[in-house]
Amino acid sequence: xxxxxxxxxxxxxxxxxxxxxxxxxxxxxxxxxxxxxxxxxxxxxxxxxxxxxxxxxxxxxxxxxxxxxxxxxxxxxxxxxxxxxxxxxxxxxxxxxxxxxxxxxxxxxxxxxxxxxxxxxxxxxxxxxxxxxxxxxxxxxxxxxxxxxxxxxxxxxxxxxxxxxxxxxxxxxxxxxxxxxxxxxxxxxxxxxxxxxxxxxxxxxxxxxxxxxxxxxxxxxxxxxxxxxxxxxxxxxxxxxxxxxxxxxxxxxxxxxxxxxxxxx
Amino acid sequence: xxxxxxxxxxxxxxxxxxxxxxxxxxxxxxxxxxxxxxxxxxxxxxxxxxxxxxxxxxxxxxxxxxxxxxxxxxxxxxxxxxxxxxxxxxxxxxxxxxxxxxxxxx
Numbered sequence: 001x002x003x004x005x006x007x008x009x010x011x012x013x014x015x016x017x018x019x020x021x022x023x024x025x026x027x028x029x030x031x032x033x034x035x036x037x038x039x040x041x042x043x044x045x046x047x048x049x050x051x052x053x054x055x056x057x058x059x060x061x062x063x064x065x066x067x068x069x070x071x072x073x074x075x076x077x078x079x080x081x082x083x084x085x086x087x088x089x090x091x092x093x094x095x096x097x098x099x100x101x102x103x104x105x106x107x108x109x110x111x112x113x114x115x116x117x118x119x120x121x122x123x124x125x126x127x128x129x130x131x132x133x134x135x136x137x138x139x140x141x142x143x144x145x146x147x148x149x150x151x152x153x154x155x156x157x158x159x160x161x162x163x164x165x166x167x168x169x170x171x172x173x174x175x176x177x178x179x180x181x182x183x184x185x186x187x188x189x190x191x192x193x194x195x196x197x198x199x200x201x202x203x204x205x206x207x208x209x210x211x212x213x214x215x216x217x218x219x220x221x222x223x224x225x226x227x228x229x230x231x232x233x234x235x236x237x238x239x240x241x242x243x244x245x246x247x248x249x250x251x252x253x254x255x256x257x258x259x260x261x262x263x264x265x
Numbered sequence: 266x267x268x269x270x271x272x273x274x275x276x277x278x279x280x281x282x283x284x285x286x287x288x289x290x291x292x293x294x295x296x297x298x299x300x301x302x303x304x305x306x307x308x309x310x311x312x313x314x315x316x317x318x319x320x321x322x323x324x325x326x327x328x329x330x331x332x333x334x335x336x337x338x339x340x341x342x343x344x345x346x347x348x349x350x351x352x353x354x355x356x357x358x359x360x361x362x363x364x365x366x367x368x369x370x371x
Contacts, residue, residue, distance in 0.1 A: 049337075054270040054271070054272035055270075055272070055286055057288060059288075060335065064268075214293075214333055
């Protein structure tokens, strides 16, 4: 056997081994007491950055959000504070409950959408751009008020169909690589991908400061990162599929504390 | 004006080594990137950071394009006397920002 043939055989055998590992459909949900936030997968320095508000660049977004909270906008000339008062009181625990069912929409909406609904209906202002600096800042400020509180989305007869859609998206193989989210995040979170830990994908700290982005970003930005990595025809920002997936992921992380603004590599 | 966060102990003993942490919001655009139509995005970075303690320079750093957005600079100095610690960041496009904190040394 020539060396090149041997090489091909070895690679073939390795590929089979990897494929068979992936093909074993364990699809077991992570037991509640074995769940870990992305924080626990991080190194010491990244943790230190998150732990100290004066070292956490996400703090800038929270401070910007605080300023926006008090600013009067729209033809109604109202600020968020005019209706909601002190965010530390009125917004406590709110982010932990989103996505939440919105009767007028007939489906769950996430916090970004709720902020824009408020702007349209109460402030008569134009909607803020999804993934724009201002919307991220307001979201970060609101979510910051829930830091340390357990995630607690409502799954009832109204939200269940959307929750089931989200769950189906998480377990469905999709895209050119024929991958499901669950294959990494349920079955292989003890492993690494390209040297980085595969985490359990619990959305505990959004909007968060990602070092790779060098900015704050939303859960949907992160989901779209993963989905394009799976080579799936991606869902646009604000798509119903992403909201449903958010709802499922928040349920999956139920009871885990909110960390906003988190830091992630 | 950019937002800056400074973390210095409010009180220290004379001769004690204190840790100073500074974080400033800045995009630190490298000058090596292009936009979606291929146009070069001009460099926009902080180029220098200086810390003075009661007017005496105790720390200085030059910054370069490889430094990430929102530079976080931390260093130590000796608490010598009560007074003012000043921080100055300067950079491209006439960027200049000054912050100061007071420290009580007993």
